[in-house]
Amino acid sequence: MSEEKFDVIIVGGGIAGSVTALLLARAGLEVVMIERGNYSGAKNMTGGRLYSHCFNGIIPDFAEIAPIERKVMHERVSMMTETSNFTFDYTSDRLAQPGKESYIVLRGIFDRWLAEQAEKAGAMAVNGILVENLIIRDGKVCGVIAGEEQMFADTVVLADGANSQLTTKAGLQRKPVTPHQIAIGAKELFELDEKKIEGRFNLAPGEGSAWLFAGWPSGGMTGGGFIYTNKASVSLGIVVTAAEFINARKSVNELLEQFKAHSAVKPLIEGSKLIEYSGHMVAEGGYGMLPRLYSDGVVAVGDAAHLVINAGYTVRGMDLAVGSAAAAAAAIISAKSRGDFSEKSLSMYKRLLDDSFVMRDMRRFRKYPRFMENRRIFNEYPEMADEIFAGVFVTDGAPQASMFSKIFKTAKKNGLRNLAKDCIKGVSTL
Numbered sequence: 001m002s003e004e005k006f007d008v009i010i011v012g013g014g015i016a017g018s019v020t021a022l023l024l025a026r027a028g029l030e031v032v033m034i035e036r037g038n039y040s041g042a043k044n045m046t047g048g049r050l051y052s053h054c055f056n057g058i059i060p061d062f063a064e065i066a067p068i069e070r071k072v073m074h075e076r077v078s079m080m081t082e083t084s085n086f087t088f089d090y091t092s093d094r095l096a097q098p099g100k101e102s103y104i105v106l107r108g109i110f111d112r113w114l115a116e117q118a119e120k121a122g123a124m125a126v127n128g129i130l131v132e133n134l135i136i137r138d139g140k141v142c143g144v145i146a147g148e149e150q151m152f153a154d155t156v157v158l159a160d161g162a163n164s165q166l167t168t169k170a171g172l173q174r175k176p177v178t179p180h181q182i183a184i185g186a187k188e189l190f191e192l193d194e195k196k197i198e199g200r201f202n203l204a205p206g207e208g209s210a211w212l213f214a215g216w217p218s219g220g221m222t223g224g225g226f227i228y229t230n231k232a233s234v235s236l237g238i239v240v241t242a243a244e245f246i247n248a249r250k251s252v253n254e255l256l257e258q259f260k261a262h263s264a265v266k267p268l269i270e271g272s273k274l275i276e277y278s279g280h281m282v283a284e285g286g287y288g289m290l291p292r293l294y295s296d297g298v299v300a301v302g303d304a305a306h307l308v309i310n311a312g313y314t315v316r317g318m319d320l321a322v323g324s325a326a327a328a329a330a331a332i333i334s335a336k337s338r339g340d341f342s343e344k345s346l347s348m349y350k351r352l353l354d355d356s357f358v359m360r361d362m363r364r365f366r367k368y369p370r371f372m373e374n375r376r377i378f379n380e381y382p383e384m385a386d387e388i389f390a391g392v393f394v395t396d397g398a399p400q401a402s403m404f405s406k407i408f409k410t411a412k413k414n415g416l417r418n419l420a421k422d423c424i425k426g427v428s429t430l
Contacts, residue, residue: 006030008332009144009153011131011166013040013115014107016302016321017159019058021118021125023329029336031123032153033115034146036130036160041111044161044280048228048235048315049210050110052101053357054322059117067113068103069230070208071096074201077313078264079382080216080225085264086385104208104228105318106189106235131160134169140296140342141170154341155332156298159325162283164304172292172300179243180373181285183223183310186252187237188260190272194232200268201229212313215382217259219250222373225259226315227268234269236260239282241373252279282317284310287366293353294346299328307358309365312372320358327352 008024010017013035021033037043049072055062063071073095078087094100119125135143135150143152158166162182167173201209208229217225223240238256245251250258259265283289283306290307293300301307302321309316331349335341353359391401 005143005152005154006032007153007336008032008155008157009034009151010157010159011144012159012161012302012304013037013125013127014044014111014159014161014302014321015114015318016304016325017157018111018114018118019322019325020157020159020301020329021123022114022121023058023326024332025118025122027329027333027336028122029333031118032151033118033123033125034129034131034144034151035115035125035127038128039112040115040125040127041108042127044107044111048104048107048226048318050103050105051316051319052103053099054319056099058322058326063101063103066105067109068105069228070104070203070206072102072104072210073207074203074209074211075314076209076211078211078213078215079385080213080262080264081382081386082216083263084382084386084390085213085262086382086389102210104210104230104235106230106233131166134166134298136170141298154297155335155346157328157332158298158300158304159302160304162281162303162306162308164300167291167300167304170298170300171295172298174291177283177285177289179246180241181283181289181306181369182242183239183282183284184242184245184252185237185239185280185282186256187235187276187278187280188256188274189230189276190234190236190269191232191275192234192269192272196271197229197232197234203229210314212315213259214312215378216262217255218244218378219248219255219258220375220379221248222375222378224312224378225265227265233275234272236265236269241284242281282310283308284369286310286369287362288369290362294331294343294349296343296346297341299331299346299349301325301328307362309361309368310372311365311368312377316361320362323356323358324353327356327358 007029008031010021010033013033021031024031073091075090078085129146131144131146133145134141141156211227213225218240221240221244225238228235293305301324307320307324328349335345
């Protein structure tokens with residue numbers, strides 16, 4: 001590579017990077033996207049949920065042409081103890097309404113396809129190269145250092161994930177990220193026959209399930225388990241706040257093995273073949289851990305900007321990545337038209353984000369990370385649900401108490417004041 005100057009250099013070929021590249025290339029800008037993996041998605045083995053609304057106006061028919069796995073038609077949330085599992089299972093035609101659907105995707109496959117769309121629009125993709133540093137002159141980011149090469153651009157877009165070191169080098173990270181703001185995850189992918197998946201998860205052909213678990217999967221620590229049904233595989237994993245491992249008795253891998261062996265989970269993957277294992281970090285500090293999103297010649301998008309929402313009953317990151325990419329592209333296109341890539345000019349990115357669903361939802365759920373640090377959610381309350389429903393469904397011939405008395409007795413045992421306080425705090429976070 002020569003020291004040619006581009007309009008924009010994008011570091012990272014994930015969803016945020018590829019959408020930014022796609023939109024900029026469509027506008028006629030000269031864009032190069034640098035991905036450290038051998039292809040986009042090679043380093044991202046996460047399987048999860050993508051909300052369709054974010055692609056409105058970008059790739060309107062993406063669900064028809066993209067390599068999606070299944071449409072989510074079952075929303076499941078479980079409270080699990082060592083010997084029990086209580087599950088809410090919501091299904092409705094509303095989940096399939098146009099613009100409101102969500103799809104399960106395998107990022108290794110989906111990201112590669114999305115990067116190809118950016119290339120078709122005219123972006124240049126450079127794979128297998130690690131960007132180690134930024135070129136900064138007179139306080140302005142004006143390029144990147146990749147191996148022995150220096151590459152220059154009017155704007156650099158940081159889309160290099162939750163563990164981005166470049167946001168710090170660009171001066172965007174306000175303060176060090178703490179262990180309470182980062183979660184450690186481990187995921188396994190199990191190959192399983194399509195019909196068996198549909199039978200075991202009670203799914204119609206093409207339907208999928210997004211299933212979150214609290215309690216036993218994380219060993220009572222802040223975190224949880226998840227299962228996503230793909231076409232012919234099942235993604236299963238554990239995510240636990242990094243701070244919990246300071247005094248933890250079990251590693252994330254041990255927790256994952258424990259989760260897989262649970263009586264409610266083991267039959268779901270019985271007879272399957274393990275085809276992939278991965279670990280990853282997730283930014284879960286919410287609105288309070290957002291870095292500066294722009295400076296002279298640089299913007300941060302997606303996970304690099306810590307745009308993730310964990311509300312306990314749902315986890316969002318992909319749609320926020322797309323939304324931030326669209327806002328960043330619009331700001332850069334405007335800056336290009338003025339020939340001004342200063343911090344003041346790129347501040348348009350933040351204004352667009354503030355007016356979009358991205359920052360509105362980040363602000364709305366800003367109290368949730370602190371609320372989710374409540375240990376009772378992962379210990380007492382799963383046990384409480386177990387006791388209540390054991391009292392309802394287990395019959396041994398003894399006189400049955402009323403439903404109210406069973407609930408009151410169990411709630412009193414766990415502390416009525418704590419229960420009331422947690423309910424009020426939980427509602428207030430929404």
